[in-house]
Structures are given as C-alpha cells and as structure tokens.
Amino acid sequence: MSTTASFRTHEVPDDLLAAIDYCYDQGWTDGLPVVPPVVDRVKAMLAADSRPADTVIARHPATGLDLSLHAAAVNAVMAGCLPEYFPVVVAAFEAMDKPDFNFHGSTASTGGSAPLVIVSGPYADEIGMNADVNLFGPGNRANGTIGRATRLILRNVFQMLPGISDKSTQGNPGKYSFCIAERARGNPWPPLCEAQGYPKGTSSVTVYAGGGFCNVENHGGNTPEQILSSVADAMANYGCITLGQAVVILAPEHMQIVAGAGWTREKAQAYLFTQAKRSVDGMKSVGKYRDREYDTQHGEGAHALAEAGFMHRGLTPDDILITMGGGDAGGHSCFIPSWSRGRGSIMQHSAIRAPDK
C-alpha cells in the first residue's frame, strides 16, 4: 500500500524478543509486552478499513494531535488485535471524538476513568467477542485486545501518559482493557444498536467513561423491585452518587426476573432513576451537597421523576444504560459508575463499518 510509505518506521534487528524490548525502550507500552508493529501486520490491519491510511478519525481537543487510521492500526497490532477487530477500534474512537465525550478530560483527570467499550449487534459474534461467562475478562482475545488498543492509542497517539498528562489518583484496572459485548443470546430486550436507531444488521460501539466496577450481588430477590433496588442502592452509594450517567449490566439470572415479570428497558430505567437517590440532608452530612447541582436536577426542565428534597443519580432515566451480559449462573450484575462528579463526559455511540465480505 503506497500510502503507508510516508509513515515513520524504525529499523530493529530481526529478533522478536529484541523488538519487544525495543518497544519497551521507546515507551510505547502499557507495562505489558506488545506485539512489535511490523509492516506486514499493520498493512493487514489497515485492509479492514477501505479508507486511505492517513484518514483522521479523531483529534485531541487540547493538543490538536490527530489519530489517523494508520496510527490506530499500528497500536491495534501492538495490542494483539486481529484485522477483523479493527472496525471496532475505529468506531470506538469515532464515538470518543464526539465533543461531549470529552476524552481529554476523562483521561487526564484525577478521577481515573477508563473508556468502557460496549459492542452491540451481530458483528460481536462475527469476530468472536465474549458476551457470556467472565464477561469483563479475562479470557477472550477480541475483548481483551480491543480494549487494550483503546488504551495504547490514548497513550501513544494522544500522549495521555500516566503521571504526566494522565493524573489519575489511583488509576483503574479498566485502563489496561475495558471492553465487552452485549449478550444477544436470551436477551429479551432490543439490542442497544437497535435502540440507538441503527438499521437492522448494523452493529454499534458505545463508549462510556467508566470510573470503576461495582458488583451487585443478589441471590435472594425474586421480583424486579428487589433486584433493581439492590442495583439502585449501588448507584446511589455516597462514594458514587453524582449527576453522572450509569451503566448497568444485568446478569441473565437477574434479567430473567426483571423481564420475566414483563418489565421493559424503559420501565427498569425509570425505576432505577426513581430509587437511586440520596436525601439533601444525607448529601450534606457527607459534604457532597451543592446548590448548583440540585438546581441542575430540579430546576427548569427537571424530569418529572426527580423528587424534591433528593439528589438522584443522573438527570433523567435515559442516563442509565441497561443491558444484559455474563454467564447463565449467578446473581451477579454490575454497575459502572461514571467518571468523577457529573456531566463532564456523556456516553456516545457510533456505527461499526464492517468490512466487505
């Protein structure tokens, strides 16, 4: 591919282990060994997108650094991606490039969020992603390496370097990799890609600045209210509650209880929004109450379910993304809190450009 001829190369000895060490020496890794980005592998990765290699797919809002398809492909190779994963990596950055995602802030902040990548639609199965047991890993190459490519691009292309431009107080294990597929098998609700308005057959990537991972265990509840109240309690704990959004991944056991009783995604969202709240007095007792935030939630345009005297998580039920994932056994759902304290990053989605077959 002649368009790659102008991209910078490094000549290293024909020794794979030496090449891995070379990548370490250059400061190109996340701390783990990378696959050396040899020319042929990068070209194979680029073949998964029909556009020219110098096409810019994202731009850093503060530094002006561009992400080209070529640089994305180099980092995808280093992360261990196969070429068929590349459209997901590209779509993730096309979504993150939307201004409201604010990927500079969510990556640089002391809050320590990591971009959670959620793949919805048939492409997840086509490339062998895991939506089932051990959803958040480890064990699946596609999930693990797509998430890792996201991190390596943030590090190498956008120079979000730990301790220098990434000032996260405690970091986040998701900063190594944070990528899942929505489970389609046995899912009673429409897939996210359909709910997002994409045509049938088009898969999507949703990106969300996730501030961690909170397991929600409930093996005794057997009504939607019992299950979702335990989720809502996690969403509203004093350490997590903000005006920010939420991602909730219901375990299949929990989904059976919720949807089996006839609850739709919209009804579950409304229930969670109603229940995930703390009183103003309670918020004051831990020093987290701010008039400005209360006014944002309860002022002009407030959602009808926002209850006076309380701070809810988020501004509307639509701020809560709910879907299903994980193995068949176990009453273990999860809540992913948003980055930091509010509306600094809003989740975004983008269509996956599946390569022509």
Next chain:
Amino acid sequence: MQLYSPLSTTPKRKAVRAPALGSIDGLRIGILENGKLNAEEMLNEVAALFVQHHGCTVRTLASKKNASAPAPSNTLVQVAQEVDFLITGLGD
C-alpha cells in the same frame, strides 16, 4: 525488521507565551472559574491579594460548565476585551 511508529504524525504546534506585563499596578483582573467545588473561593482570594498589593480591580467573573474542557472561545474573546489579565486554576 521494520516497525511502524505508533505515535501521531501531527506536526508539533508552535505555542508561544503571551508577552509579560510590564507592571500589574492598577490593572483590571478577570477570573475564570472552572466550576469545581472551591474554585470560586480560591480564585477570589488570589484576586484579593492583587487588589490589596497592586491596586488592581476585579472586573469579570467567568465560569466554565466543564472543568476539563477548554473554555469556549466566545468566553475568552469577551473576557479579553474587559480585562488586562486573567486568573484561573483548579479549585478542589
């Protein structure tokens, strides 16, 4: 073995500092607060020191809705017309 560089190929931007003010005595101050918990209080305290020691006047308090995003350009253009220098910073 040839390896491709994983870095951005964007040329480095040429950033230049604004020229230093010859004197700050009697100048007009703007404050740009970023919406964080103690930002306004901290910046007001800093501005008060300039008022006290250099006879400055505080003209403008501008706010950002998003602490981690660049200030909107129209905010900066407006503030630049009203003040001689601007104080900003984090305020957690």
